[in-house]
Amino acid sequence: MTVLVTGGRGHVARAVVDGLLTAGQQVRVASRSPEQAVVPAGVETVRVDLADPQTLPAALDGVTKVFLYADAQGIDGFIKAAEAAGSPHIVLLSTSSLTRENAENNPIAQMHVAVESRLQASALPWTFLRPGTFATNTLQWAPAIRATGTVKAPYPQAHASAIHETDIADIAVRAFTEPGHQGQAYLLSGPESVTQQEQIECLSEATGRPIRLEEVSPEEYRATLSRWGGDNFIDQLLEYLAMWDGKPMPVCPAYTELTGKKGRTYAQWAVDHAADFRPVG
Ligand SMILES: NC(=O)c1ccc[n+]([C@@H]2O[C@H](COP(=O)([O-])OP(=O)(O)OC[C@H]3O[C@@H](n4cnc5c(N)ncnc54)[C@H](OP(=O)(O)O)[C@@H]3O)[C@@H](O)[C@H]2O)c1
Structure with a gap:
């Protein structure tokens, strides 16, 4: 009755592992680099590269449930290996972007459509x-905040109903441990829409340090991003920020409907991750 959790070094996977252990489940953590996965004492780790199906049979041995990161390249090999291992229940980390207008022009949405x-x-x-x-997207601000206390970004009034990774994990754990979730797709978001400026204020409050958002033009921002993203990714990101500039993002009811609780706010996420934004030493 083991649950295999893929993407072991990812934020969502780590929260899922914690949630499953709290729920008394036996967990095996899969990562392309298991030696770098931070896992609680006594938890088994295994090397899995979803793009390389040969790594799967040993990892799936004795497994009845899998938390799966989407990988279109490896999905056929994964399905074959999982069917051979007795057809475990798959909880897939997908994306809401596949339900949006123009999803057919969004490569990330299309990758998840292919896997689903x-x-x-x-x-x-x-x-x-x-x-x-994801609220964890704002970790991209952490190096600048630690070094200078200033984030340079366009569209300070761009909204996001950013979700805490533990909220995603809560739903994954329920899907694995309660009846009635097979064949269901859940749209998830954080409990409120907050602007980039408000997120910076939450981080300032959580760290106890002044943090400033300095507005720069989209073109200036593009130049800073080109170090870590391709043109397509940057275009999508800028388009997304422009789309939600001054416009609250809808909040999805599924978390509350399924748990009976309000989801964790961005302010709560900032408190939980304050150490990531404080200067070291
Ligand atoms: N960021 C968002 O706002 C957002 C929103 C909705 C959906 N999503 C989706 O959520 C997923 C995670 O996104 P993220 O940005 O949060 O990333 P992340 O937490 O940094 O996690 C990425 C994880 O993916 C795993 N992974 C990637 N390729 C793999 C492969 N070939 N084999 C095994 N594992 C592989 C990695 O695991 P190891 O390196 O440990 O193997 C890594 O830990 C993506 O599918 C993304 O599209 C993201």
């Missing part, structure tokens, strides 16, 4: 988690 449709056509029982913007 392959799972739907398989013999595997599945549940799809479709979160929107």
Whole structure:
């Protein structure tokens, strides 16, 4: 009755591991670099590269449930290996972007569409988690905040209903441990829409340090991003910020409907991650 959690070094996977252990489940953590995965004492780790199906049979041995990161390249090999291992229940980390207008022009949405449709056509029982913007995306600000206390970004009034990774994990744990979640897809978001300026204020409050958001033009921002993203990714990001500039992002009801609780706010996320934004030493 082991749950295999892929993407072991990812923020969501780590929260899922914690949630499953709290729920008394036996967990095996899979990562391309298991030696770098931070796991609680006594938890088994295994090397899995979803793009390399040969790494799967040993990892899936004795597994009845899998928390799966989407990888279109490896999905056919994964399905074959999982069916051979007894068809465990798959909870897929998907994305809300595949339900948006113009999803057909969004490569990230299309990658997740490909993975979802392959799972739907398989013999595997599945549940799809479709979160929107992750609160962890704002960790990209951490180096600048630690070094200068200033974030340079366009569209300070751009909104996001950013979701805490523990909220995604809460739903994954329920999908694994309660009946009724197989064949379901859940759109997930944080409990409120907050602007980039408000997120900076939450980080300032959480760290107890002044943090400033300095508005720069989209073109200036593009130049800073080109170090870590391709043109397509940067175009998508800028388009996204422009789209939600001054416009509250809708909040999805699924977390509250499924748990009976309000989701964790961005202010709570900032408190939980304050150490990431404080200068070291
Ligand atoms: N960021 C967002 O706002 C957002 C919103 C909705 C959906 N999503 C989706 O959520 C997923 C995670 O996104 P993220 O930005 O948060 O990333 P992340 O937490 O940095 O996690 C990325 C993880 O993916 C795993 N991974 C990637 N390729 C893999 C492969 N070939 N084999 C095994 N594991 C692989 C990595 O695990 P190891 O390196 O440990 O193997 C890594 O830990 C993506 O599918 C993304 O599209 C993201």
